[in-house]
Every structure is written in structure tokens, then in C-alpha cells.
Amino acid sequence: MSMYVTSFEWTGEDHDLLVLRLNDGSRKVIPKESIEFVGTATREDAENIEIIGDGEYLHWPSLDFDLHVPPLLEGVYGSAKWMSHLGRQGGRARTARKADAARANGKLGGRPRKCQPEAASAAVINANASSYGNCEVTLFSWQFAFPRERFAEALVLPPGAPVHHLPSLRV
Numbered sequence: 214m215s216m217y218v219t220s221f222e223w224t225g226e227d228h229d230l231l232v233l234r235l236n237d238g239s240r241k242v243i244p245k246e247s248i249e250f251v252g253t254a255t256r257e258d259a260e261n262i263e264i265i266g267d268g269e270y271l272h273w274p275s276l277d278f279d280l281h282v283p284p285l286l287e288g289v290y291g292s293a294k295w296m297s298h299l300g301r302q303g304g305r306a307r308t309a310r311k312a313d314a315a316r317a318n319g320k321l322g323g324r325p326r327k328c329q330p331e332a333a334s335a336a337v338i339n340a341n342a343s344s345y346g347n348c349e350v351t352l353f354s355w356q357f358a359f360p361r362e363r364f365a366e367a368l369v370l371p372p373g374a375p376v377h378h379l380p381s382l383r384v
Contacts, residue, residue, distance in 0.1 A: 215269075215283070216235050216236060216237065216282065216283060216286055217235065217236050217267060217268030217269050217282055218233045218234070218235060218236075218264050218268045218269075218271065218282055219234050219235065219236055219264075219268060220233075220234045220264075221233050221234065221262060221264070221271075222234075223245075223259075223260055224242075228245075228256060228260065229244060229245040229246070230242055230243070230244060230245065231243045231244075231245060231248070231251075231262075233271075233282075233285075235286075236268065241285075241286055243285070243290065245259060247290045247299065248280070248290045248291065249278070249290060249291025249292060249295040250273070250276045250278045250291070251273060251276065251278070254273075254275075254276055257275075258273065258275040258276055259273070259276075261273060261274060261275050265279075268282065269281065269282050269283070270282060271285070
């Protein structure tokens with residue numbers, strides 16, 4: 214069932230919240246500053262809204278601006294450029310919660326480093342034997358297991374070496 218707006222009202226101390234009543238009886242509250250062109254408009258221009266297209270569009274005649282309701286209900290409050298602007302604003306936020314999250318991430322080792330091309334071509338050997346007495350080698354994204362006694366024969370590839378340089382591993 215398609216959602217559409219049946220009515221709206223401005224609320225909040227400074228009439229800064231747009232409350233949309235939808236056809237299923239639910240409400241969607243949107244801060245005025247989140248809506249492109251409306252956040253910077255005068256109070257009279259912002260509050261001059263028309264519901265058009267059987268409730269599928271909101272139209273601000275004095276701003277010459279329309280919003281399609283289904284994307285609006287999913288959090289799209291304007292053009293791609295505007296949404297990018299809102300994302301950057303959120304990314305710049307300096308809150309105690311964001312600082313705590315950054316500290317917690319740092320304790321875990323921080324942001325994962327990008328894999329260097331030369332490091333990606335080397336084989337990584339896990340010296341911990343499994344319960345079956347096998348060792349594992351991870352080469353690129355493939356894993357090989359072989360008997361523990363052949364562990365000493367495994368070679369770590371130098372950067373850029375081709376895969377056929379591991380003759381002692383039988384796959």
C-alpha cells in the first residue's frame with residue numbers, strides 16, 4: 214500500500230518541526246532544518262505548504278520546491294547534494310558519544326589498515342597446529358592445510374612471487 218500525506222502541522226517551540234499525518238494514521242516528524250530550502254526560509258514561506266498529487270507530494274509555492282512523499286518517509290529530504298551536505302554535518306559532530314566510540318575503536322587497534330599490494334601476495338603461515346596435527350597456510354584468500362612435520366618445508370612467498378613457488382604444498 215502506498216503511503217501518502219493526509220494532513221500536516223507545524224509544532225515545537227519555534228514551529229520548527231513538521232508533523233505529517235499519513236493515510237495509515239501514523240505520523241512522521243521532520244525537523245525544519247533538515248528539509249532542503251525550507252530550513253533557511255522565513256517562517257511564513259516554510260509554513261506555506263500545499264499537499265498535491267493526492268498526498269504524494271508536498272509543495273512550497275513561495276519556494277518553488279516540491280518533495281515526493283515516499284522518499285521523504287525514508288529520510289530523503291532533498292537533492293543528492295543536500296543529503297550529502299546533511300551527511301557531512303553529521304560526520305562533523307563532536308559529541309561525547311562519538312568521542313567514546315572513537316576511543317573504543319582505538320583500543321581495538323583503530324581503523325583497519327589498507328592492504329599493501331606487496332603484502333597481499335605473501336603467504337601467511339599459522340604455526341598453531343590444529344588438533345589433527347595440521348598447520349594452515351593462507352595464500353591470497355585460499356587456505357591450505359598440511360601435516361605438521363611438513364611445516365618447515367612451507368615457504369613464505371616474497372612480494373610479487375607467483376603461486377607456483379610453493380611446490381611443497383599439495384592441495
